[in-house]
Amino acid sequence: MEATAQPAYPAQWEADVVLRDGGTAHIRPITPDDADRLVSFYERVSDESKFYRFFAPYPRLSDRDVHRFTHHDYVDRVGLAATVGDEFLATVRYDRIDRQGRAASPPADLAEVAFLVEDAHQGRGLASTLLEHIAAVARERGVRRFEAEVLPANRKMIKVFTDAGYSQRRSFADGAVRLTLDLAPTAESLAVMRAREQRAEARSVHRLLTPGSVVVVGAGRRPGGAGRTVLAGLLSGGFTGALYAVNRELPPEARVLGGVPAFRSVREIPAAVDLAVLAVPAAEVAGTLEDCAERGVQGLVVMAAGHTRAAQRALVRQARARGMRIVGPNAFGVINTAPGTRLNASHAPRLPAAGRIGLFTQSAPMGIAVLDELESRGGGLSTFVSAGNRADVSGNDVLQFWQDDERTRVALLYLESVGNPRKFTRLARRTAQAGKPVVVVRGGRHSGGAPPLGHIVPASQAPEETVSALLRQAGVIEADTAVELVDIGLLLAQQPLPGGPRVAVVGNAQAVGLSAHDACRAQRLRPLPLTGPGDAADAAGFGAAVASALADPGADAVLVALAPTVAGTLGADDLAAALRAASAGTRGDKPVLVAQLALDELAGEIGARGIPTYPSAERAARALAQAVRHAEWLAGADRRGRAFEFQDLDRPAAARLLAGAAAAAGTDGASGADGARPAGGRRLPAEATAALLATYGIALVPGRPAPTVADAVAAAEELGYPVALRAAAPGPRHSAAPGTVRLDLATESELRRAYAELAERLGEPARIRPSVQRMAPRGVDTVVTATVDPTLGAVLSFGLAGPASELLGDVAHRSLPVTDRDVAGLVRAIRAAPILFGWRGSPAVDTGALEELLGRLGRLVDDHPQVSAIELDPVVVAERGVAVLSATVRVGPPPPRPDLGPRRLPAY
Helix, strand or coil, X not given: CCCCCCXXXXXXXXXXXXXXXXXXXXXXXXXXXXXXXXXXXXXXXXXXXXXXXXXXXXXXXXXXXXXXXXXXXXXXXXXXXXXXXXEEEEEEEEEEXXXXXXXXXXXXXXXXXXXXXXXXXXXXXXXXXXXXXXXXXXXXXXXXXXXXXXXXXXXXXXXXXXXXXXXXXXXXXXXXXXXXXXXXXXHHHHXXXXXXXXXXXXXXXXXXXXXXXXXXXXXXXXXXXXXXXXXXXXXXXXXXXXXEEECCCCCCCCCEECCEEEECCXXXXXXXXXXXXXXXXHHHHHHHHHHHHHXXXXXXXXXXXXXXXXXXXXXXXXXXXXXXXXXXXXXXXXXXXXXXXXXXXXXXXCCCCEEEEEEEECXXXXXXXXXXXXXXXXXXXEEXXXXXXXXXXXXXXXXXXXXXXXXXXXXXXXXXXXXXXXHHHHXXXXXXXXXXXXXXXXXXXXXXXXXXXXXXXCCCCCCHHHHHHHHHHCXXXXXXXXXXXXXXXXXXXXXXXXXXXXXXXXXXXXXXXHHHHHHHHHCCCEECCCECCCXXXXXXXXXXXXXXXXXXXXXXXXXXXXXXXXXXXXXXXXXXXXXXXXXXXXCCCCCEEEEECCCCHHHHHHHCCCCCEECCHHHHHHHHHHHHHHHHHHHHHCCCCCECCCCCCCHHHHHHHHHHHHHHCCCCCCCCCCCCCCCCCEECCHHHHHHHHHHCCCCECCEEECCCHXXXXXXXXXXXXXXXXXXXXXXXXXXXXXXXXXXXXXXXXXXXXXXXXXXXXXXXXXXHCCEEEECCCCEEEEEEEEEEECCCEEEEEEEXXXXXXXXXXXXXXXXCCCEHHHHHHHHHHCCCHHHHHCHHHCCCCCHHHHHHHHHHHHHHHHHCCCEXXXXXXXXXXXXXXXXXXXXXXXXXXXXXXXXXXXXXXXXX
8 A cells, every 4th residue: 555645844834932931932843753752742741631631541652643643634634842952842733523424525614622731831821822823724724613622620721722812612511621712813812812922022031131140151261352341240230140151261170260150161050040141253152052051041142243144043943942032143232220130241341320211222332322321311221132133032022021111111222124013013002002102213214224134024115204104103202313312211211291392491591591492493392481590590599490380380391401601500419409309399290301501511410310411402302392292192092093884895895806806917017027017916907996996985086098089089978078188197107297187178179189289298199098087076186095015014195196295205104904083193194284174275175085085995905905005196185075086906915914823933
């Protein structure tokens, strides 16, 4: 009998995951080569766990069992294992079942599922994680429901199923609990998955930042060099845990290096080690990692540069497979100023002052610059991670940690790229809504900066302005420079958010106050009339002026402006005391900040006392304006608005049309000379485009192609005069350009004359593709688009039509799905929005109808992932109603949605 060929291995199911305790594991399909691993795993499982799995004493697996549990067709029978190193920690398996006795085709959508977790690893979230992954596999293979039989005493496993968030039914039969789960993702299952993700990733960063013991590998025998610098920083910072040094060239008799116990290998250390700082050449990192794994190291800070992309990828796989996470390579290090830790595992010469700012950077030079700026201005840190090449631990991971960290009040990030923008914006919104503002500088945002070496970032087609708009929508505060990052961070960390834009300016000189007044106006703040004690004021008089400003119910913030005067300067101690005394007599709900001119000695003194200080009024006003805008965002963040509900949508008809039209659609004139498929998918024909939009209640103004003048006349007679004559602009852009449209053609002679003029000006009709269209009402021409970016997701955009808006980039954006409040904000976000609302006596147009159109378009793209882009250009917004004159729809394979799949670390 001929042996059956083994099915192809589904490598796409492999995933690295973070577990509940912060450790990592690798999930992969079980193969026939795993027979010995499975037997060894089963021998380590307790008799009680085996009984719960098989409902009977089952001390060992038979050869038949081993074959059955390791041979799968990856369709009707699938087994997954969670592994660390070469060992199984847990397994899960489903078998498709058909209780109706039907034939195998079509396959049943029900499968029986069962888990087994090694006792030593129970409680780490392995079963919950495996359920997410086996459910995703099942959905891919057409299984829609899981059935599980669990003994009533196996409460842990029952909880795994009931807490998953899937719709479920429960029954009791034959002494067992039977659970049936509907595997369709729900809002609850997604929320459960993300909550578990947050706890696990936060815990993994917590383990890196709060180690009980640290080893520095590569510490030189003499002071100097990366290893000894880190070791000295740990010692001088007062690290509260155990410290070790490793130098492979250490003489056998040497037992101490730099004042700490020293060894020639990590394997020789007689105790478990939590964190290893690898200050060794890149070529030695992989071998050192294996030594660390043997001593139970939980995390690595890899300082070496020079890894190739392939070496970096292998290093990450190696670390995750051994249960570890990596900061780096090319990392500056990590810092935690908590009194119970005092960790300075970095190149920084000293432990920074404790404070409420969390800082993440990729670039080491930027990390140094921000640390220095904070120190010079009296700012303090809670924690700091400089991840270098960001091969594993990223800003997303650290955001998860900061969300629950009581010592962190504001998150500052310097990023050279945003590796997972969809996840980043989700985490940033959640962190900001929890009362912790997120401030970001994106390096290279205006120069097409490349991601760090080896970091794999999907190509984004979105313009820079779109990325910034979506970050703002998520509550992210964008700074342009590292200095501005600190400016904003100090204010948010040390002072309350302002209640509005009204600023009381208190100056010790008229000129200084006027400068601050102008700086506020430039940032669209509302400065109140100037107040101040005069040039010769003492500390008491100055404090009284500040107290009066703080007590003013018409002020939301107080900006103190200082400069040297002929009468002398207030001392830093006296001024800080006066400001503290003034603040003590108020409710403390208004921010106070100081702008000083040529008084740099005040910065550190006052800053250390919790009052942010700036070397100019302009910088102070800009930071304050960012705080005001963030307070406004935060006030509206919980009022997301209502989801759009339309009774006339025909979603099934749209799905049928897309299924048929996508297969028949061809590329348009924008195709390249080599016939390559246009970016963004394949363009639907005009008839299919109109039909698709109609299923969602979006009507196109009737029109007809007019390849000849006779066709144009016939079309006008059919549609009824007056009509418009349009020609496609020469070049790649299909929409109307200046000079390509003739409006209000009321007679045949006018139409013939316009046709001839267009042909003479633009070229032969075959080239310019003329069309005749029924005249739309007069109004404001706008452009509405919805596009699906591979990294950002679906984006809804709006702006006025015409070259002016295009040249100025006056376009607003929102992530889909949108609510009515999102859409109202979108319409009002462009700078030219006043034109829609009756600017300079012109009639206001029907923005309600415009917002409804935006809502319908958003629903269309959100409901049908195969729609990759829609452009409505122009959309005429009249005094009553809207008219869509032209539309383009592109379709393509639905993009992957990793944010909706099971939890997994980014592939590297």
